[in-house]
Amino acid sequence: MVSLSIVKKSGENLLNATDNIFRIIDERQASGQLPKDLNVTVTDDMSVFIRDQISNLENSILMGMILVMLILYLFMGIRNALFSGMAIPMSMFISFLILGEMGYTINTMVLFSLLLALGMLVDNAIVVVENSYRLYEEGYSRLDAVKKGVSEIAIPIITSTATTLAAFFPLLFWPGIIGEFMKFLPITLIVVLASSLFVALVLNPVFAALYMKVEDPFKKVNHKRLFLVTGLLALVGVVFFLTGNILGGNIFVLPLLMSALNVFVLKPGAQKFQSQLLPWMERKYEATLRMALGRRTSTGLFFGMFVLLIFSIVFFGATTPNVVFFPESDPKTVYITMELPLGTDIDKTDEVAKRAEAVVDEVIDPYRHIVKSVGVNVGNGKGDFFEPGRAPNKALFTITFVEFVDRDGISTSKIMGELSEAFKNFTGAKFFVEKEEEGPPVGRPINIEVSGDDFAQLVQLTNDIQQTINEQQIPGIENLELDINMSKPEMRVNIDREMVRRLGLSTEMVAGGLRTALYGARVDKFKDGEDEYDIVLRLNDDYRNNVSSLMNMKLKVEKEGVGHHIPISSVAKFTYDTTYENIKRKSNTRMITLYSNVVEGYNANAINERIRTVMSNYEMPAGYKWEMTGEQESQDETSDFLIKALLIAIALIAMILVTQFNSGAKPVIILATVVLSTIGVFLGMGIFGLDFVILMTGVGIVSLAGIVVNNGIVLIDYIDIKREQQRDTLGLPPKGRLSREDEANAVVAAGKTRLRPVMLTAITTILGLIPLAVGLNFDFFGLFTKLDPNIYFGGDNAAFWGPMATTVIFGLTTSTFLTLIMGPVMYNLAVRVRNRMVKEKPSTGEVAAKSS
Numbered sequence: 001m002v003s004l005s006i007v008k009k010s011g012e013n014l015l016n017a018t019d020n021i022f023r024i025i026d027e028r029q030a031s032g033q034l035p036k037d038l039n040v041t042v043t044d045d046m047s048v049f050i051r052d053q054i055s056n057l058e059n060s061i062l063m064g065m066i067l068v069m070l071i072l073y074l075f076m077g078i079r080n081a082l083f084s085g086m087a088i089p090m091s092m093f094i095s096f097l098i099l100g101e102m103g104y105t106i107n108t109m110v111l112f113s114l115l116l117a118l119g120m121l122v123d124n125a126i127v128v129v130e131n132s133y134r135l136y137e138e139g140y141s142r143l144d145a146v147k148k149g150v151s152e153i154a155i156p157i158i159t160s161t162a163t164t165l166a167a168f169f170p171l172l173f174w175p176g177i178i179g180e181f182m183k184f185l186p187i188t189l190i191v192v193l194a195s196s197l198f199v200a201l202v203l204n205p206v207f208a209a210l211y212m213k214v215e216d217p218f219k220k221v222n223h224k225r226l227f228l229v230t231g232l233l234a235l236v237g238v239v240f241f242l243t244g245n246i247l248g249g250n251i252f253v254l255p256l257l258m259s260a261l262n263v264f265v266l267k268p269g270a271q272k273f274q275s276q277l278l279p280w281m282e283r284k285y286e287a288t289l290r291m292a293l294g295r296r297t298s299t300g301l302f303f304g305m306f307v308l309l310i311f312s313i314v315f316f317g318a319t320t321p322n323v324v325f326f327p328e329s330d331p332k333t334v335y336i337t338m339e340l341p342l343g344t345d346i347d348k349t350d351e352v353a354k355r356a357e358a359v360v361d362e363v364i365d366p367y368r369h370i371v372k373s374v375g376v377n378v379g380n381g382k383g384d385f386f387e388p389g390r391a392p393n394k395a396l397f398t399i400t401f402v403e404f405v406d407r408d409g410i411s412t413s414k415i416m417g418e419l420s421e422a423f424k425n426f427t428g429a430k431f432f433v434e435k436e437e438e439g440p441p442v443g444r445p446i447n448i449e450v451s452g453d454d455f456a457q458l459v460q461l462t463n464d465i466q467q468t469i470n471e472q473q474i475p476g477i478e479n480l481e482l483d484i485n486m487s488k489p490e491m492r493v494n495i496d497r498e499m500v501r502r503l504g505l506s507t508e509m510v511a512g513g514l515r516t517a518l519y520g521a522r523v524d525k526f527k528d529g530e531d532e533y534d535i536v537l538r539l540n541d542d543y544r545n546n547v548s549s550l551m552n553m554k555l556k557v558e559k560e561g562v563g564h565h566i567p568i569s570s571v572a573k574f575t576y577d578t579t580y581e582n583i584k585r586k587s588n589t590r591m592i593t594l595y596s597n598v599v600e601g602y603n604a605n606a607i608n609e610r611i612r613t614v615m616s617n618y619e620m621p622a623g624y625k626w627e628m629t630g631e632q633e634s635q636d637e638t639s640d641f642l643i644k645a646l647l648i649a650i651a652l653i654a655m656i657l658v659t660q661f662n663s664g665a666k667p668v669i670i671l672a673t674v675v676l677s678t679i680g681v682f683l684g685m686g687i688f689g690l691d692f693v694i695l696m697t698g699v700g701i702v703s704l705a706g707i708v709v710n711n712g713i714v715l716i717d718y719i720d721i722k723r724e725q726q727r728d729t730l731g732l733p734p735k736g737r738l739s740r741e742d743e744a745n746a747v748v749a750a751g752k753t754r755l756r757p758v759m760l761t762a763i764t765t766i767l768g769l770i771p772l773a774v775g776l777n778f779d780f781f782g783l784f785t786k787l788d789p790n791i792y793f794g795g796d797n798a799a800f801w802g803p804m805a806t807t808v809i810f811g812l813t814t815s816t817f818l819t820l821i822m823g824p825v826m827y828n829l830a831v832r833v834r835n836r837m838v839k840e841k842p843s844t845g846e847v848a849a850k851s852s
Helices: 014-031 046-085 087-101 108-137 142-173 176-182 184-211 224-242 246-292 295-318 346-370 412-422 455-471 497-502 507-519 547-551 604-616 631-661 665-676 678-688 694-730 740-773 780-786 796-837 844-851
Strands: 333-339 371-378 394-401 430-435 446-452 488-495 521-528 531-537 554-559 562-567 572-579 584-586 589-596 625-628
Touching (some): 046 246, 087 108, 087 184, 246 740, 246 780, 246 796, 295 665, 295 796, 333 346, 412 430, 446 604, 446 631, 455 589, 507 554, 547 572, 604 625, 604 631, 631 665, 665 678, 665 694, 678 796, 694 740
Antiparallel strands (some): 446 625, 488 572
């Protein structure tokens, strides 16, 4: 067997490269350039999984759009739903233009960012259309309703969008390789949300002013013409079906199915929802809010929320969740590196590899139907598979599994654990079982760097640390190894300087002759077009690998015009010895690294915490130190950055809110809902037993800070408007005090008016993320082309992006209640506190009356 490894160039498209490779293979086989009995097997093809990820994300976006449109239809009717829903394709189209001009291409990070923004894209449009439609219902003309509706909420939605962008803005400065990986998220979200603001304030009002009308959900409509046209189209579709064109048939039949679904299911459902359920919800909300605004009730709710926040954190901690850096998913490919002592002949390595291959076959035999391929490469390990030079003491086993949907629910993590267990008692070699890296490379999960000046003492110290940790028998550590080999075999050539001088040679000639014989010397260049290749001259392999031939190699020296050929063995002797493989330095200090993989199913953070406990009691000599690096170092850096990003985001949001409201209390109220929204995050993760994924959960919480404030801004701003209207009605001055009852009425009226848009924006954002959070996969292209939607739950996308999606869903669910109930309650409490602490100033009219 001949193995050919192909690596994509940096910046090139992997999918295009893979397509071209397969095309070349097919062309060569078809033309007979490849022998007919030659079996070409493709292993470890990453394009399959990348295509699957992209396809799932695209289908999740489509599923999210459908769910969002259905909710808009239920709340707003078909016409207004279309006005709001058009923000999705228009915002995405504008975003693609901007991202293209910025030089960014579509990748999985961009697609997920679009999915995260999907529900938020319609938020601004919902508020604009809903407010304009409400005024139109109240009797304003279409144009006046749009003008007044947009003017009322233009500043609030600009502010709310600015606060959302402020939450993602600090993520632009994410340092390191993790930042390079995650930078597409804030860039895409900032571009998309800014585009949605433009659509909501500029394009949506134009369409609303032209086509908005009050819909009567109970108006009888004659659907005969509709079904006649769609029925004729369906007949054309049947013809396509009969000719075998499923895609064409589905396209022509779809209008009839959609019309029937709308007439008999969606429209009656929307009518019942808008006429019965929605008014009932508004009445219940009004009653609940009035009760919550009670003097004792509001105070109890206020303090109760903070008690609940503390309880949620304690509850989540009590569930002892796994804390992981990256989301963990079932491996698509398992790599097993077999390592023999340095200097082992490749034939011996091949012999041991055959024994190891038998162990692999025995383990995977029950799962053979989900194994795509098993490859063995003797002479290379995973770390240097694509590096120049050979490693004759290593062998690499590559086990590739079929796609997630075809695994029949079997966990490949379980298989990986069985492989690790099977090689524990294997004698004669060390084995390292790994899976493909998720995201950017961050180093090994267990990585301890020990540094000091004296190398001999450093080696002794590191060996002692290794023994100390091994004595603890910490479960989950695969093989704790040093990153140097202290028994690398070497042949030491000792030159007799006196003899060299006598014979007219030099040590440089002897050393140079041996080096040229072994490694070669460049004698010329060969040019092929624009490519140049070095021509290297060296001894044939038969002589290079023969010590006697090397030592008897003759060096030419001239004396008095006569050439003499002197064998190296006459001026040098050799001995066999061992030495260090390499010596590494960090900041000019010698360093040795202790490292290990983690056995599948164990938590790296828990293991590292136990190692820290052991090392805290270990006495280090003066001048020597140890530190955790690798994945732990990247994890700590990411945690620190996300905390800073969250604080900066909150500070930026606070500055924007203070600028808009010209108040200190109102920004505090809105930011309090952000902090309290984490109640849902901690309770949800604790109840469902989810892992705390530092990267994805952390980014989700930062994202939540920007999303949650939107509804709070719109609601608080409208409470101000209703209070001002109440003052005008009562003839009070602009800052005149309202009675307790009038204050409550203004707050309730504002909350009731904003109930629909607040619920809509929250539900649309949640529904946009639900397909990814639950791992729902629905193949729309397969449905239209093969009538096979290929529905299944789970997969790599759900495992990787699910933690961020669930964080936003849990937090947003809680924040909706906080915005609708606790926002007005805290506003009312702030007014009561201010009225108690600040005496009311008499109006100008009252002062004039008293003076007269």
